[in-house]
Amino acid sequence: MEPILQFENVSRSFHKGRTVIPVLQDVNLSVNPLEFLCLVGESGCGKTTSGKILSGLLKPSSGRVLFKGQDVSTLRGDDYRGYRRSLQIIHQDPYASLNPTHTIYNTLSYPLFRHNLVRNRTQARERVAELLTQVDLTPAADIIDKYPHQLSGGQRQRVSIARALTTNPSVLIADEAVSMVDVSIRIGLLHMLMNMRTNLGVTIVFITHDLALAKYFAWDGRIAVMYLGRIVEIGSTPDVIGDPQHPYTRVLLSAIPEADPEKTRSKQHIQLRSEDIPALTDLPPGCAFHPRCPWFVPGLCDVHVPALARVPGAISDADVACIPLTEGVPLALHTP
């Protein structure tokens, strides 16, 4: 099966005055058709930047992005427009991403007209009502002429999702799309997104810092764990969550409180060697996690940059960027 989207050695940096900030480094990733793929990791690890490059909003500094096997930088004319229409991103903050002076009809009809998907106002209202129904904002007639401030946070996020659907995309990038809404309505939103695979045939890249949510969303898909601009572990969700390989994934999973009192009280937390997160402008040599890694192997981890590979003998199907693991060097836990 050909991936629908691919990163080939994608790097991205930003310039701030004279300093160069390497935000993504040498990322390889493929998204399969109708797959649910989650990007997880802590703040600043490059999830949004990856999402923007995946959706075509941002170009890589080096490396290639392929859409259905074609290098997107070579697409022109209708091919380029088709590619941009096929990919849509849902942003985190439904307040900031909806124009407060536009009604819901204005917001949703604008891309319809721009992409020549409707010919007139009657068609546009019909299509907008259909989109609102698709995101369970019913009856659509009650919502269509409202302004964002007249809606609740959950309803606004549904409008953002409806806007992403205006161009009939084949891939949705959902960047923390349910993080801002309350627990009690979050799962309803998530179920709606999940149903879009069956109902509308969309592939979803789900970006979140919440590993439990990632597990729920992509149980039959994959999770990619990022740290300081690189993927450190990627594999099928039950393996990454149930049998984490990379030291960073293990530390993360051990640190998260769980909504089960007995379990969370008896959880063993793996201690880091250091709590300091290195700056992107001053990344340590070798594996960027080595100064904090409790299994650090001197002379190896602080020298060579690890590449993603399977762990020999492991049951997990994950690829892991950790030299001791992938080269079979026994790990010993440093105790602080």
Place this chain on the structure above:
Amino acid sequence: MTDIILQVQNVSIIYRSPRGDVRATNNVSLTLRKGETIALIGESGSGKTTLSLSFIRMLPNSARVTQGTILYTRDGVTRNVLELSDDEIRRFRWSDCAMVFQGAQNAFNPVLKIRNQFADTAAAHGYRDKAWVKKRTLDLFKLVRLDPQRVFDAYPHELSGGMRQRTLLALGVMLDPQVVILDEPTTALDILTQRAIIDVLKAMQQALHFSIIFISHDLALAAEMADRVATMYAGEIVEEGPVDEMFYRPLHPYTLGLIRSIPKLNHEQDHLVSIPGEPPNLITPPSGCKFHPRCQFATEKCRVDPPTLVEYEPGHLAACWHTDKVIEARPAAVVQG
């Protein structure tokens, strides 16, 4: 009982707003004992912050406490916080009941060094012995695992979010309060930073023996930190009980709904159920039980008659006409734990 520190009785709070009165807290009662941690959970706008601001009388001017008493006991003397003089309440806020506000790690005075923020707080409460203040500050830094050398002379912007939050925790307990109110203390912090804060909080509580009122919409955090949990919905406490009871044997449909909508990190696939509808408007709240429009068990009685808290198990209270149906609906996994 002699170990009760804070006893909140029938407190109601209203905000006046151009669109009408917001009934942000309605007839809430709560008891906090020595060394205990109570978690207030509930969604955005349920009144968690409003309720806890009333404990230290920090409500904005548009708010009015329309009924109730807040009894505070120290060294055998009990006072109603709502009746303390202005001088008394100022002292009370740091020396008896300290609050770390929601998002406060971003609200430090940017031009003051950390050492001066501590010195100013101490001076404002009559602690002028500079040597004592410095020693106390450095001791507390050690307790919250901050490098004293690095933090003492730093400006707030030189510290990470996690370090600032730890500094705030240290500042909060400087004058040895009996009660510490923490409003979303780890929200917006990263997983590993959040872990460090939780561990620091536990160490602090063990060393200093204060009680904690912990506000969070994160049930996992409540499960780990709390001895008791109170669920708030639309300005009311709808269920309260020991943490294990609340998670394994919930009695209120809303608590059950929250638990059924939280994904777990175990090795099995989750089967989550969403709560239908949206939280109510507090200017014109629903009649009867405020949860009835979203409740799968609601009957005519719920539409008309507001239920009050009833004790079903020792220390486990719920305000619901149909707890029997909730018990039947508990998922097997929830019951077993």
